[in-house]
Amino acid sequence: MMLRCVIILVVLGTSLSAFPARSGQEKRVFTLEDCAVGDEVRYTAAVLEYEPYKDWSNASSGDDILMTNVDFIYEAAKMAKEYGADIFVAPEYGVQSLDMYTNDSVRFQSLTQQIPDPSLRVVPCAIDGQVANFIAIRSLSCMALELEMYLVIDLAEQAACNTSQAPCQADGLSFFNTQVVFDRAGTVIARYRKQNLYLEPQFVPGPMDDTTALFTTDFGVKFSLQVCFDISFLHPAYTNIMEEGVRDVVMSTAWVDETPFLLAIGVQNGWSRGLGVNLMVAGYHWPEHTKLGSGVYRGYSDLNNLYSYDPNSGNELVVFPVTSCKTSPTTTKDLRNKNLPVITRPIKLDISSGNRNKEPRQQRTLHEDLSIYERMVLPPTETGETNSVSQCHDDGLCCHLTYEHSSSNLTYQLLTYSGVVKKGGDIYQIYEQVCAVVWCESENWRTCARLDLFEPPQDTFGPFNMQGNFSCETVFPVGLTRDFNLIPNSVYSVNSVNDSLYTMTSDQGTYNTMTVALFGRWYAKDP
Template sequence: MITKELIVLLVVALAVDTSQTSTPSSPFYTAGVVEFKTASSTFDASQQVNNNLAAYLEIIASQEAAETDIIAFPEGTLNSVLQSTFVPDPTSNIVPCKQSQYAHFLQKLSCQAQISQKYIVVNLIEKENCTKETQAAKNDPRPCSNDGLNIFNTNVVFDRNGTVISRYRKFNLYFEPYNVTLNSEYGEFSTDFGVKFGHFICFDMLFYTPTTELVKSKITDFVFTTMWFSELPFLTAVQYQQSWAYSYDVNLLAAGASNPSVGSTGSGIYAGRNGAIVSVMKSSPERKLYVAKVPKKGFKESESVPVKQLQIRKKRTITSYMKNLLVKRDPQLDTFTSSPLNKSANHDNLCHKDLCCHFHYKTTILTPIANSRSYQYRLAVFDGDRIYEGIKPLGWSVCSILACINNTIQGCALAFDEDVIVSPDLRFDHILIEANFTKTENGLIMPNSVDDSLMPLPVNSFQFNITDIGSKTNARFELLTPKDDLIQFGIYVNFFGERSSASLGLVSNTLIALCLLLFIMEFKRWRW
């Protein structure tokens, strides 16, 4: 019997050009990342997943997606615990399309990958049966829950035939009521266009396991599904995505959940040291596919394929962005060693513990427009532990120039009120920040910047170099293009491990509790 649904699928199949865009001999592949707003919370769980699924399928079948080899969707925007699904083991080479033991949305996505002939990466809530026998088979001594299910935050990858070829369960959870595997899994898959990918989820980006381990295994292309909660001055979404991809010199496909009212937005496609090909931070939610041609790493002819920058840097400001986009502030910023930038000088040194940062700068005094306010700048240094709302301390070091709404550190990483006219009274014609950091194979030293449009500086506007000197690593971050709207410009080092045993003392229990309460409130609004 020919159903209406079958007719629609046949029409889509005929309309879609299934010719393969990229082959192993191509110097590039075509990728798409989706900035995606989940369905309204006024729907019940079944309605929500159906609404989200319909939008996913429409995007995959759209004309905009026609030339893509691979499309990535963001974290947490498809289903809920109430609509969780079993996911086949990738080693079984199963095509879930029309197999009833899997949730209908997993079946439909498998079918659509097959019809459109694309690699599809989605993030979903997975369920897995848990018994004493299954735990023993995995050498996992932990007991099962009373309902006999494990629930995971999971990436699933379909190939062009709709086969599940990779599954990764998030290892570094951020206040999420899910299970984790005993040891980290490694999300990776190979494609018919000659590129091997690693993939990971949101908070994983800040940790060594499994993300940096995938980089060290020589994988050069990554898919990143995320529901990022942006934080000034160092961790807004696109800012950190570009910094991470640049520092490891890898291609990165980042798909971000779009819910600016709780702080989630930020998607992009990055070509390592060549920077963002396309990237967006949105102050209003959207469901949109962003497409770019990505030069293959290590490809002989890749030098002849220029990175076409699609990034649009609009003249919106943080003040206008933050009217609708919630941006958190680093809760440890007030513990930094800081001092006002001396406009009459051209250099300064500042230390925190054993870290000393050297700042060289050339500025021009500007005349702001009447009845306006201007950012004041401070030098800031920190060396110690970073605590993410009281969980998972990581060692980090920072040398930075910060924009502040007043002349105190408490005024940094904040925006002026919406009704304030902001006009610069200072332009940086040149900046050089230099420091010697503890040498470690497990650390990541990054150039880190963001301007008044909540976007990182383009890679052609700066120079960044690191050099090993004995037991230290010297880093130099240099601004090459004059800039009058800097919010943060600095060297950011993630050591992927705790630096001091007293780390929890850096943030008061009260602050941790308040941050946790805020996140739970946001979490309840966002996840159904």
């Protein structure tokens, strides 16, 4: 198996005096400066971008599907351990695969597992004998024990229930999309059942108990779990950040990409940066079905990140050191192996066994209906000159933009919106406030961010300064290029005054821009 190592360097930009200087600290809930002397801690995180095995033509049972994927996860986790990983994260549906959604209820149930109650401190690896729907749980527990590593795995869970109480099925079972955490001894220490389901009809939402998403490691860091669509809502991780002081979040996802604002890596980086937390994300790799994107985002410390977002990458392992703060006194001894290497640089490993030699894969994305936005085409400027425009929408939201755009004749539009947007085929409704600049092929909004239809030349937008007077609880920055990469965090700053006036500034401009946005979520106004 050939391994490919990629080292990423972040280049800092220079300042142009024509635009406002960065004043004060960036608005984040937490920063490393809040950490008391002696409480700073460093650990190594590993996340797996993975396309699970799902070929029923070569599988005699659900156990064959499960164990093929568990075996791959074992090889990836073992590789991560060689680089000193303390915690390893696998993607949503990474064991059972998305192919579990068929009309065959027997097949579906064969891909589910019984997950022990964390309060019982069960070590599944130590349980002998035949236990139905337990093979993957036992193997994963043994894996964590052997590798002495925290494992965060997403599984389809079956749980006994009372048939007289909805939504229990007639056979006395309920099914959940569940993250389970094993400690270094193979003990089940957390079991979080996804609360915010996304087009998952066989599952029921987990209980509204955010504490089930919490676990604390032997190195003193308290983590919160979340699964995919959860990142769009208050529960569980956002609430655990605000109420429990969590600074480190672990996420499994099978994301659905949507331009211009909701590409996986843009959401992940913006959420980490906007809240000032470290975020570790393992994503399902299936670009033909809008799914890819994983990474480690250090929003709590230096804003550096390392991510995988390439339709042709196949399976990829991201390993990155993370600096955090002890959030509670440790009750167990730090069991980290002091003989393992301590990495000081980002590492990406291609573990696809020659996948890159295959035909290029198609990447599909959804596209938001931008007709509901206020829109303004931005006139180009002369070299060295700036232009200022303003645009308002509902709830008193006004966006103000000062910019320079003289490097090309490409079309950019200022978008402004405050209100409900619909997702998942209009099934889900969330309340947003947005100020954004988006590349469009023409003045027609239907061409905005449509990189599947057009190939614009490269250029630079900016320098620029964008402001919005937001009423919502939290605003997340989004910066994406037209080749679907993140605009480096070092290229722009985000500040706020009185938690309402937010400013996004780039002193040097952003290269090959698709989207720069202040993306606000008004949770209290969700329908």
